[in-house]
Amino acid sequence: MAELLQFLVSGVTVGAIYAAVALGFTLIYNATGVVNFAQGEFVVIGGLTAAALIGAGVPPLIAAPLAVLAGLVVGLLLYRLAIRPAGQAPLVSLIIITIGASIFLRGAMQMVFDKQIHRYDGFSGEAPIGFLGATILPQSLWIIGGSLVVFAFLAWFMGHTRAGRGIRATASNRLAAALVGINTRAAMNLSFALSAAIGALAGVLATPVTFTSYDVGVLVALKGFSATMLGGVGSAQGALAGGLLIGLIEALTAGYVSSDYKDAAAFVVILAVLFLRPQGLFGARMTERV
């Protein structure tokens, strides 16, 4: 029993990290249809900035918002300097631009920070909390809480605010949105800024548990992207559910079957789901009019 509980705790912790990364994908996708391959780098920028600031003696509660802000600024710059100049380039070109941006950001982080692995102490200390024979780190609770808050924010923002509806309108038809008076450029700016900020927040929260270094972005993004696909691209519920599901599958496979197969098990489930429901668990079925 304690065993199962420990596996579940581990799965939820890891799943919440995947979910936090996955949530970052949704906004840019919603606004532009672009899967942003530089999303993992935002996570790393958040983690490394927080680590550098905390290392320099800044209290975590000030360092964390600053790190999120740094991510937000980089997100804006990515849009201004790389995506917007591409103009009406086809989607595939934009996606390739984000791949280029991720390589550039990795190089830049290597110069700005260093090549070492970094971490800092959890926000609520390091003493594990024990219950019913299982243990959980206080920082895991921060990560789970952070994912839920971001999820709630996104659900509210996309569904119930003018800006959020503007982003959705821009996504579905940029020309039509502009014609009805939506500032599509502002919507795009906003989506890149918020996506990057969410990514950076994920990095800030996860670094005490996962550690970070300039080159982990690709792997981080890969798991986050898997979660996004499983849940349904562009859906906040999907990102949350997909992340937690992958985390739980991995932990339970590692616990009850074999740790050799945990990644394989997660990907088999993703494949099976996508085979039966190509739009993902929560994805809206798209009908394209020709």
Added chain:
Amino acid sequence: MTSAKLGAGLSALALLAALPAAAEIRIGASLAVTGPAAFLGDPEAKTLEMLVEAVNAEGGVNGEPLKLVLYDDGGDPNKARTFATRLIEEDEVVAVIGGTSTGATMAMSPLFGEYEIPFISLAGAVVIIDPVQDYVFKTPHTDRMACEKIFADITGRGLTKVGMISGTGGFGKSMREQCLDVAEASGVEIVADETYGPNDADMTPQLTNIANTAGVEAVVNPGFGQGPAVVTRNFAQLGLELPFYQSHGVASDSFIELAGPAAEGVRLPATPLLIPGQLADDDPQKQPVTDYIAAYEAKYGDTPSTFGGYAYDAFNIVIAAIESAGADDPAAIRDAIEATSGYAGVTGVYSFSPEDHLGLDLTAFRMLEIRDGGWAPVE
């Protein structure tokens, strides 16, 4: 222009071109200064540059200045092979140091026998020198030796049943196989064998399974990078009390930093580079270790790593060989390297032979324990 004049001009040109090559000794290196193995290759490159500068400041080798031709292969075997060819054919080096990773080393190593240029690798795996190739040497201990050292310490504590949790990256995978291979001969039994991905955030399920395995008496974690630090933290999180061993792959102060208080009591095999102040005065490695640390700190303001130490030893072995054999004939340099005996470096005391191109035994590893956030030798 008559053909005689042309001929004279050409030979003058040839002479000019040949002059600088005759005036300096060239040593080549291909290291992963950037890329995923940069934290290995970067200190290696810095060490070589520092040593070349120091040798030249003292008048060079046998009165001739030394030139280092260094290429950054980024850990990519294809690039490494290209650079090795360029070093041999265009730069005309007399010896090559490098291959930060086993992959890069193995891609390069056939070239050296073909062109008869001596080569000292800085990579870990045993396949580099087993079977022995005439022109290929290496300075780092093998992961097989690390397993033997760890198992010897475990049996020395009267324990035999070992649980392993290994990273699936190149280092962890290779060491896991070597450990499984030597376990029986070392008198231990592997009762649990778990793995984790290099970027995993939580290994409590694997550790829970190891802890629940009947009879497990010690845990060994072959791995590299951040994984072992996460495992160590999870180990403490679950409150496990078993003797816990890490590998030489994480033998650096940054491991203690990353793993924090959870690292207390963890043992690992490492080079004396981590404990300069605790070496006995008659320890043959005390002098090179303190020299290297002082020089590196003076130049870079940073403590050197185990990996830089591999480069330090490789360089000094090559230079000693050139001093005794001269710089004209790479084959003579090779013979002099193979004849190296009792060279005390920072990694260990090297004695090469035609059958052994690593030249280290288990005494090169010191078993260390992390106590009060620092290293303490276990005796």
